[in-house]
Structures are given as structure tokens and as C-alpha cells.
Amino acid sequence: MPKVPPAAGRPRAFVPDEALRGALDVFWRKGYKATSLDELTAAMQLSRSSFYACFGSKHAAMLAAVRSYADNFYAAICGVAADEVEPARALANILARIADVHGGPHGCFFLNSVTELAPHDPELAEFSRGHLQRITDLLAGLFARLGFAPGQAGDRATAALALAMGAVSLRKAGMTSAQVQVVLDQQQWLLTRP
Amino acid sequence: MPKVPPAAGRPRAFVPDEALRGALDVFWRKGYKATSLDELTAAMQLSRSSFYACFGSKHAAMLAAVRSYADNFYAAICGVAADEVEPARALANILARIADVHGGPHGCFFLNSVTELAPHDPELAEFSRGHLQRITDLLAGLFARLGFAPGQAGDRATAALALAMGAVSLRKAGMTSAQVQVVLDQQQWLLTRP
DNA sequence: TCAGTTGTGGACTGATTAGTCCATAATAGT
DNA sequence: ACTATTATGGACTAATCAGTCCACAACTGA
Numbered sequence: 001m002p003k004v005p006p007a008a009g010r011p012r013a014f015v016p017d018e019a020l021r022g023a024l025d026v027f028w029r030k031g032y033k034a035t036s037l038d039e040l041t042a043a044m045q046l047s048r049s050s051f052y053a054c055f056g057s058k059h060a061a062m063l064a065a066v067r068s069y070a071d072n073f074y075a076a077i078c079g080v081a082a083d084e085v086e087p088a089r090a091l092a093n094i095l096a097r098i099a100d101v102h103g104g105p106h107g108c109f110f111l112n113s114v115t116e117l118a119p120h121d122p123e124l125a126e127f128s129r130g131h132l133q134r135i136t137d138l139l140a141g142l143f144a145r146l147g148f149a150p151g152q153a154g155d156r157a158t159a160a161l162a163l164a165m166g167a168v169s170l171r172k173a174g175m176t177s178a179q180v181q182v183v184l185d186q187q188q189w190l191l192t193r194p
Numbered sequence: 195m196p197k198v199p200p201a202a203g204r205p206r207a208f209v210p211d212e213a214l215r216g217a218l219d220v221f222w223r224k225g226y227k228a229t230s231l232d233e234l235t236a237a238m239q240l241s242r243s244s245f246y247a248c249f250g251s252k253h254a255a256m257l258a259a260v261r262s263y264a265d266n267f268y269a270a271i272c273g274v275a276a277d278e279v280e281p282a283r284a285l286a287n288i289l290a291r292i293a294d295v296h297g298g299p300h301g302c303f304f305l306n307s308v309t310e311l312a313p314h315d316p317e318l319a320e321f322s323r324g325h326l327q328r329i330t331d332l333l334a335g336l337f338a339r340l341g342f343a344p345g346q347a348g349d350r351a352t353a354a355l356a357l358a359m360g361a362v363s364l365r366k367a368g369m370t371s372a373q374v375q376v377v378l379d380q381q382q383w384l385l386t387r388p
Numbered sequence: 389t390c391a392g393t394t395g396t397g398g399a400c401t402g403a404t405t406a407g408t409c410c411a412t413a414a415t416a417g418t
Numbered sequence: 419a420c421t422a423t424t425a426t427g428g429a430c431t432a433a434t435c436a437g438t439c440c441a442c443a444a445c446t447g448a
């Protein structure tokens with residue numbers, strides 16, 4: 001998380017959030033380890049000094065980028081869940097969004113980061129668990145609105161999330177978007193009562 | 195792929211396949227970029243000279259490890275499909291195996307490798323597509339034996355694979371195995387006729 | 389205008405990287 | 419035993435790595 005601007009002294013020549021977007025972009029394309037500090041600062045359009053003064057370390061910048069990405073995504077699907085009056089349509093919308101936004105050749109930045117770093121990064125691992133939990137809770141709420149009992153709703157939510165993440169993984173592993181579309185087309189199984 | 199032993203000269207002090215297992219192990223635990231050549235050769239129990247003489251480069255060793263891992267896995271599930279007379283049980287067995295073998299904190303080595311390298315490694319990307327295809331074909335064959343029409347069987351196979359891969363991803367992202375088990379428990383949806 | 393404070397460019401550092409090279413060891417064939 | 423051939427250990431290299439540091443720039447408040 002970037003520090004707040006001070007009351008006095010030379011002002012920053014960059015907006016931390018915009019720089020973070022640049023970091024997110026390059027980390028997404030290349031991964032954490034494969035991104036050198038020169039590439040990173042070039043993508044963020046700031047000097048090494050400014051980078052370290054504002055973000056602390058490469059690792060901290062990575063965590064900030066992941067958090068920003070995940071928080072934005074969660075806010076977006078919360079919006080969908082709130083705006084859409086039909087829970088079934090909200091679910092379809094959210095699952096499609098997962099597979100769509102993250103379905104390019106570079107996959108889902110959250111999944112990429114967790115895959116690369118989580119086994120050796122307790123901080124990221126913990127954030128990952130929390131993120132998964134809040135998404136699952138949101139989906140479970142939608143299933144509950146469809147009439148499922150609480151336990152059933154949670155199970156369906158987990159299954160739905162697994163299906164969407166599997167679609168993203170298949171896409172990244174080289175399946176065409178047309179092939180993967182099949183997965184989402186069949187998601188309505190999840191909406192049927194047991 | 196390791197070279198064949200020569201007819202004359204000093205014999206190798208190691209078995210290439212065993213060394214490759216060591217490479218697989220450390221690449222699985224740490225990832226490609228995060229594994230230094232010192233760690234790699236230590237895990238393989240051979241010197242730099244022997245490593246380069248036999249495997250050519252770090253990247254080539256990685257590809258060999260991925261191929262070996264994926265081929266072994268495919269051979270295993272082929273065995274299950276051939277041995278099990280009930281297609282439904284074969285499917286359940288295979289999906290459980292995917293989520294089980296690859297469900298530890300380090301996830302699936304194939305998925306990890308594809309996630310880290312495929313976007314910038316055409317050779318791995320192509321192998322990945324082929325591997326996905328042969329698995330999907332195998333699963334589709336089982337669905338066909340269950341009575342599904344060819345197109346339907348292919349769609350179900352893709353969905354089943356997505357579900358299993360999603361379960362692996364959820365597990366790696368920090369869900370407990372108990373939570374993820376729910377996903378596989380609900381896989382029987384896939385076996386029902388449309 | 390000047391002191392105090394913070395931001396910035398870029399040179400610098402020591403560690404680490406993948407990969408090379410060579411002297412020597414160990415074998416097979418003769 | 420000798421030659422040809424291959425394997426091995428480990429020193430070596432040139433490049434790159436993340437991170438530090440400092441002289442200087444740009445601002446606020448007085």
C-alpha cells in the first residue's frame with residue numbers, strides 16, 4: 001500500500017495507484033520472478049528511488065498489486081450481485097465474468113500469483129484464503145436466494161467457483177475459448193435443485 | 195530427454211530418469227524461475243558438467259520433467275480406464291485421482307508449469323494443448339460408454355476436466371481438502387443424462 | 389529569500405544467475 | 419598396457435539481480 005503524500009517537500013511526479021496499475025500489468029504478463037526491477041520500474045514509469053520510497057520492495061509491490069486486483073474484482077461482482085434482481089442471472093453473469101475477464105492467454109492474475117508464490121509466501125496465502133472465502137460467501141448468498149438451504153448453498157457455491165476456475169485454467173492451458181465456453185454453457189446444472 | 199549411454203568411455207554415475215525425478219521434485223516445490231542451478235543439480239545429485247552434458251539446459255530439463263510427469267499421469271489414467279469395467283466408476287476414480295494426487299499445497303506440477311511458462315514458451319504451450327486433448331479424449335470415451343452421443347460426451351468430458359482442475363486450483367489457493375471434497379462429491383451431476 | 393522537507397535520477401554494490409571450460413577420472417576395445 | 423572416448427568436479431565468467439546511496443531538484447511555510 002502506497003504511503004500518503006506528505007504535507008511539505010517536493011511533490012510526487014506520479015500517482016501511486018497508476019504506477020500500481022503498471023506493476024499489475026507487467027506482473028500479469030511475466031509473473032513475479034520473471035519480472036526484473038528494471039522492467040518493473042519501466043512499466044510503472046518511475047525511478048528506482050521513487051519505487052523503493054513508495055512501495056518498499058518488489059515483493060511488497062507484488063502483494064499490493066494482487067490485493068488491488070482481487071479487491072477490484074470482488075467489488076465488481078458485489079455490484080453485479082446487488083444490481084441483478086434475478087439471482088440466477090447474477091450467478092451466470094459472475095461466472096461468465098470470471099471466465100471472460102481472466103480467460104486470455106495470461107489467465108487470472110490472482111491464480112497466477114497464488115500458483116507462483118503462495119506455497120512460500122504465508123502473507124499471500126492468507127490473503128488468498130480470505131479472498132476465496134468472500135467470493136464463496138457471495139455466491140452462497142445467491143444460491144440461498146434461489147432457495148437452497150444454507151449448507152447446500154455453500155456447496156453449490158464452491159462447485160460453481162471450481163467450475164469457473166477450471167474454465168480459466170483450461171483456457172490458459174491452451175484450450176480455445178469456444179471449447180471452454182461449453183463448460184460455462186453447462187453451468188445450469190448447478191442451478192437445479194437436488 | 196536424456197541422451198542414451200554411449201558404447202565406450204567412462205560410464206555415467208547416475209541414472210538419467212532418477213535424476214529427472216529429482217528435477218521434477220524441486221521444480222514442483224519451487225517453480226522454474228525460483229529454482230537455481232545449484233539447487234537443481236543438488237536435487238538431481240549430479241554436477242553441473244553432467245547436468246549440461248545430459249540435459250542441455252535448465253529449460254530443457256524443465257520440459258523433460260513436465261513431459262515425464264504428464265506422460266506418467268496419462269498412462270495411469272489410461273490404466274484406470276482400461277481396468278475398470280464400469281465407466282462411471284472409472285470417471286469417478288480418475289477425477290478423484292486428479293484432485294488427490296495434485297491436491298497438496300504445491301498443486302499440480304503440470305498446471306504450475308503451464309501457468310508459469312506457457313505464455314512465453316511455445317513448446318510447452320503446444321505440449322499442454324496435446325496433453326489436454328488426450329485427457330479430454332479419454333474422458334469423452336468413458337462418457338460415450340455411458341451412452342452419451344459423441345458431441346455430448348466431449349462436452350461432458352471438458353466440463354469434468356474443468357471441475358477437477360478447479361478443485362486443484364481451489365486447494366492450492368488455500369481451501370481445505372474437506373471443502374474441496376464437496377466439489378468432487380457433486381460430480382455425479384456430470385453423469386446424469388441431459 | 390531562505391530553511392526545512394521530501395522526491396528523483398542514476399551510479400553503485402555485493403550477491404546470484406545460467407552456462408562454459410578444462411584437467412582429470414573411468415571405462416571399452418585392442 | 420595403451421588409446422580412444424566419455425563423465426565428472428569445480429573453478430571460472432559475464433550478465434543480471436534486488437536493493438542502497440547521494441547529489442540535486444522541487445516544493446511549503448515563514
